[in-house]
Amino acid sequence: MKELKTMNLLIIGSVAFDSVETPFGKTKKTLGGSATYSALSARFFTKPSIIAVVGNDFKKNYFKLLNDNNVNTKGIQVVNGKTFFWKGYYSYDLNTANTIETQINVFSNFNPQLNDEFKNMEFVFLANIDPDLQYSVYSQLINPKIVACDTMNCWIQNKPKELKKLLKLIDIFFINEAEIRQLTNEYNIIKAAKIAKKLGPKIIIVKRGEYGSICFYKENIFTIPAYPLENVFDPTGAGDSFAGGVMGFLASKLNNSKNLNEKLIRQGIIFGTVLASFCVEDFSVKKLLKIKYKDILDRYKKIKKITFFENIK
Amino acid sequence: MKELKTMNLLIIGSVAFDSVETPFGKTKKTLGGSATYSALSARFFTKPSIIAVVGNDFKKNYFKLLNDNNVNTKGIQVVNGKTFFWKGYYSYDLNTANTIETQINVFSNFNPQLNDEFKNMEFVFLANIDPDLQYSVYSQLINPKIVACDTMNCWIQNKPKELKKLLKLIDIFFINEAEIRQLTNEYNIIKAAKIAKKLGPKIIIVKRGEYGSICFYKENIFTIPAYPLENVFDPTGAGDSFAGGVMGFLASKLNNSKNLNEKLIRQGIIFGTVLASFCVEDFSVKKLLKIKYKDILDRYKKIKKITFFENIK
Numbered sequence: 203m204k205e206l207k208t209m210n211l212l213i214i215g216s217v218a219f220d221s222v223e224t225p226f227g228k229t230k231k232t233l234g235g236s237a238t239y240s241a242l243s244a245r246f247f248t249k250p251s252i253i254a255v256v257g258n259d260f261k262k263n264y265f266k267l268l269n270d271n272n273v274n275t276k277g278i279q280v281v282n283g284k285t286f287f288w289k290g291y292y293s294y295d296l297n298t299a300n301t302i303e304t305q306i307n308v309f310s311n312f313n314p315q316l317n318d319e320f321k322n323m324e325f326v327f328l329a330n331i332d333p334d335l336q337y338s339v340y341s342q343l344i345n346p347k348i349v350a351c352d353t354m355n356c357w358i359q360n361k362p363k364e365l366k367k368l369l370k371l372i373d374i375f376f377i378n379e380a381e382i383r384q385l386t387n388e389y390n391i392i393k394a395a396k397i398a399k400k401l402g403p404k405i406i407i408v409k410r411g412e413y414g415s416i417c418f419y420k421e422n423i424f425t426i427p428a429y430p431l432e433n434v435f436d437p438t439g440a441g442d443s444f445a446g447g448v449m450g451f452l453a454s455k456l457n458n459s460k461n462l463n464e465k466l467i468r469q470g471i472i473f474g475t476v477l478a479s480f481c482v483e484d485f486s487v488k489k490l491l492k493i494k495y496k497d498i499l500d501r502y503k504k505i506k507k508i509t510f511f512e513n514i515k
Numbered sequence: 516m517k518e519l520k521t522m523n524l525l526i527i528g529s530v531a532f533d534s535v536e537t538p539f540g541k542t543k544k545t546l547g548g549s550a551t552y553s554a555l556s557a558r559f560f561t562k563p564s565i566i567a568v569v570g571n572d573f574k575k576n577y578f579k580l581l582n583d584n585n586v587n588t589k590g591i592q593v594v595n596g597k598t599f600f601w602k603g604y605y606s607y608d609l610n611t612a613n614t615i616e617t618q619i620n621v622f623s624n625f626n627p628q629l630n631d632e633f634k635n636m637e638f639v640f641l642a643n644i645d646p647d648l649q650y651s652v653y654s655q656l657i658n659p660k661i662v663a664c665d666t667m668n669c670w671i672q673n674k675p676k677e678l679k680k681l682l683k684l685i686d687i688f689f690i691n692e693a694e695i696r697q698l699t700n701e702y703n704i705i706k707a708a709k710i711a712k713k714l715g716p717k718i719i720i721v722k723r724g725e726y727g728s729i730c731f732y733k734e735n736i737f738t739i740p741a742y743p744l745e746n747v748f749d750p751t752g753a754g755d756s757f758a759g760g761v762m763g764f765l766a767s768k769l770n771n772s773k774n775l776n777e778k779l780i781r782q783g784i785i786f787g788t789v790l791a792s793f794c795v796e797d798f799s800v801k802k803l804l805k806i807k808y809k810d811i812l813d814r815y816k817k818i819k820k821i822t823f824f825e826n827i828k
Binding site: 294389390391392393410413414416422423424425426427430431432433434465468469471472499502503506508509510511512513514 | 607702703704705706723726727729735736737738739740743744745746747778781782784785812815816819821822823824825826827
């Protein structure tokens, strides 16, 4: 692909090994992690930079793979120890990940220090990781334009105070349906989003797995189904790819200091929907590495077609 | 409302008493039944006629209520015995109805005989009821233009042969997500729809509760989220209202022998989505009786707004 040189999207999150089992097969210690999936999706729109840490068991050719695919890895530290590891499975209900084991490993002592280039980045995605680390990165930023974050059930449960401190500072909050219910103690998604907005984020994007997403921006709602797929092999990373698509698109469009507006958010969500749909069509990051920008545009247009209906006079 | 006089939609299904409990309240022996909900939704577009049977415990003022609301009740027989009765509950997951008790009662000996007017109707909705009764009505029709049916888990389980005999004759098959999986023994909805199509129906519309619906027509897919609601009180009848909206709209539009086309199906599905969204906002048929056609049009336009996004050049 044509290399995109604008480097304005910073992503902190995990770069990890995943072992995943689904009804359709399994993988052992393949490349994964929230920052990996997000960056490999955002790279179609901008050149993302990852802030993360890996152990000395991390394969050198993964750095090459990321670099070759338009991802800046200069912010990935290598330290003695083992790389973050997640083991999980999915049954036929591919909407729910079941964790067997999470080894934080080298992330437990990670203290990210941004260089000047990173500190000056305007678009920041704090992908799913310990909210203390997300906050640490945030607090080093000089003048960010749009800051988004994701989180997951274990942080909502174990670090609610730290998460809420972070949410006060957030523009776009990506969260899945079960997690926003957990965070707000409210079952209805509209009510839950209203409660979540009071915690700080201007925009809430609730991810609903195979049912798509629903976005709350000012007083407006935008909702769109997922792209219908006949073969879903592995949902791991779908949410990260979704957010990576949204943020990559926004970083590319808002670079010339256009203001964030609903048109762009909606388009970004469609790109996120497309990236997530590719992500789940193969194990690990395989499919994300195979597709071209043209494939993304094609699927964007297909989503337009499959959701189109005429107005009534 | 202005009375619609075109009488071309025949609905067979249950006219019943429901006792329902949800986290938000409960009702005891209120008006319900698949034909009731469908007809009270279709009536905004045409004058539907119900074929059903009730016991002598059925309240006279329910006939008046239906008649006053543009529903033809001449095909509802009254016999000695008790009216069909369903008792169920929903927990916070309002997508799943839990049956406590079903008393078929007078429906167990029902042998519907259509008069000439009914036999000549062109649009027919075989709402959820024993497939033998659905078939019996179908077989009396002289020259139907569009025949749709719905079904439920107990018929898929207990009368698969009878259901499959019926499906061979069907144009539009309404079925919910769990049920199409049960019918086809396939988890993936696209694959399940392909299998279901081979059973006969030209169009499959899969209902996904609060996540909306997905329609399979020829080689095309149309999918749309449900209308987002902050207050859902009772999902009973949502699927019937949805189908009633689709069929009422199609009956009104195709009356002048226009052919069925995708534009109309998609518009019908939006009307169905709107009717279902009103249905669940109060117990029993209360909200369906309160709304005006203007309210339906307003919500149709809102669905357009909340799902709109711009194309990419």
